Amino acid sequence: MSLAFYKVLHVLAVFLVIAALGGVAAHAASGQSKQASPLYRLSMALHGVGLLLALVGGFGMLAKLGVDGGALIPGWAWAKMVVWLLFAAAIAVPYRAPQAARHLLWGLPVLGGIATYLAIYKPF
Numbered sequence: 001m002s003l004a005f006y007k008v009l010h011v012l013a014v015f016l017v018i019a020a021l022g023g024v025a026a027h028a029a030s031g032q033s034k035q036a037s038p039l040y041r042l043s044m045a046l047h048g049v050g051l052l053l054a055l056v057g058g059f060g061m062l063a064k065l066g067v068d069g070g071a072l073i074p075g076w077a078w079a080k081m082v083v084w085l086l087f088a089a090a091i092a093v094p095y096r097a098p099q100a101a102r103h104l105l106w107g108l109p110v111l112g113g114i115a116t117y118l119a120i121y122k123p124f
Contacts, residue, residue, distance in 0.1 A: 003064040010057030014115075016050030017087050018108055025108070028094030029101035047091050054084060075124035083115045 020043045094101040
């Protein structure tokens with residue numbers, strides 16, 4: 001696969017993750033429970049598939065950039081993996097702490113911006 005393919009896959013995956021998290025956070029912030037959401041299972045599926053595809057796309061891009069299994073993974077890539085873990089864990093926040101769901105709606109784009117900065121500028 002080409003570098004462009006992995007980039008498109010990665011961006012599509014991030015859209016899936018943010019859409020799922022945004023939907024769950026907005027629903028929880030409005031005071032609803034997950035049992036009241038007809039789209040809860042779909043949101044969970046989109047979140048999981050998006051996370052998996054983001055990982056595949058990200059590591060595919062690293063391979064195309066010449067980072068192989070024997071080389072050290074650059075610091076910016078480690079930082080992006082931490083962002084990935086935060087996106088993965090964020091799905092547990094809205095219904096467990098509905099008061100934090102509103103903050104998540106602001107935090108998700110910020111987290112995405114950090115990941116974008118790391119990918120474009122590769123600062124370390």
